[in-house]
Amino acid sequence: MVDGGDRHLVKEYFVDLHVHIGRDSRGRPVKVSGARDLTFASIAREAGERKGIDIIGVVDCASGRVLSDIDCLLQSGEMEECPGGGIRYMKRTVILPGVEVEAACRANEGPSAHYIAYFATLPQVREAARELSRHMTNIDLSTQKARLTPEQLARLVGDMGGLFIVAHAFTPHKSLYGTCARRITEVFGAEARRMVSAVELGLSADTSMADRIAELASYTFLSNSDAHSLGRMGREYNVMLMESPSFAEVSLALARIDGRRVVANYGLDPRLGKYYLSACEVCGTRFHAPNAALHCPECGAYRVVRGVSDRVDEIADYPEAKSPAHRPPYRHQVPLQFVPGVGRATIARLIGAFGSEMAVLHRATRDQLVEAAGERIADRIVAAREGRLTIQAGGGGTYGRTLPD
Secondary structure, three states: OEEOOOOOEEEEEEEEEEEOOOEOOOOOEOOOOOOOOOOHHHHHHHHHHHHOOOEEEEOEOOOHHHHHHHHHHHHHOOEEEOOOOOEEEOOOEEEEEEEEEEEEEEOOEEEEEEEEEEOOOHHHHHHHHHHHHOOOOOOOOOOOEEOOOHHHHHHHHHHOOOEEEEOOOOOOOOOHHHHHOOOHHHHHHHHHHHHOOEEEOOOOOOHHHHOOOHHHHHOOEEOOOOEOOHHHOOOOEEEEEEOOOOHHHHHHHHHOOOOOEEEEEEEOOHHHOOOOEEEEOOOOOEEOOHHHOOOOOOOOOOOEEOOHHHHHHHHOOOOOOOOOOOOOOEEEOOOHHHOOOOOHHHHHHHHHHHOOHHHHHHOOOHHHHHHHHOHHHHHHHHHHHOOOOEEEOOEOOEOOEEEOO
């Protein structure tokens, strides 16, 4: 326990606030690109029994299909509503029900971006679903486009008592900075800071990149997985200092109130992300595009997906990061599935030995890893932990990769 002030004792919790549902319990699609086994129940089990994640944000809960599954799980006693908001699984993991929504940047015109709303209770989620269904075509499918501006959407969520965040803020598809605007105030106006609770960095950006933009100094940053499969859960996550795992405590942590706060962001080295470098859609070449170049240096094609690193260079206020005093460290993490030579069988063996992926990545000693998986694998996990692996940068929708010794 950590003394968080005169009135509260707080402790650290692992938190991943962006996980999708692929199918409901009857096999009907929710997130079409999500894995079939990515259901509400399997997310809770994976988080609590394998990943060691304390709080999960599930962002497709406005779907009637998902709400029906949640009702069944509550009625069976496998899950229960949590004091302070959220849904608790087997006394272990707390799920914050959320909704990811797409909205055009200005009056239903121009490029769109994704935003996420989180709610404390199921009645609030149902109210949000009813209201959003008036502004979109199919509430049962994930991340539908609403006929609302981002500002209208944020006000709606705030009026219902929800939290509202900017999702994967820098990616070249469906993001505020990547496709919509150079500044958050261009989208939300002067009330931006009051309406937006946090900014999610996305897997091709980290704090050192985002803190080159002056207006972001007052925002809390989140590093979430945006998982479309069970294995991707916890690929990025946050460590939050809170009194207990609940919606109310997460709200305080994002606002940095009463000793609650994000104390560390964990995520992929941005070079491992799918959109770090710019990439040619014709020949596949990945490259840095100085001066906002829009053509491929290899084949000359103009079909280029702008990389996050180049977009940040284009819109940054500072040549280097200027992080505020409240900003926690961003720790680069290489998930087990990215470590060379570590396959499913090895991952299962390691989790069996240490209890969770978090324990393998952050707590197990080299000697313990050697005993469980051998010297070669142990040395690679330790090298990943210490940032010593060689990385081939990703771009254009293809992940980067770590290279063997």
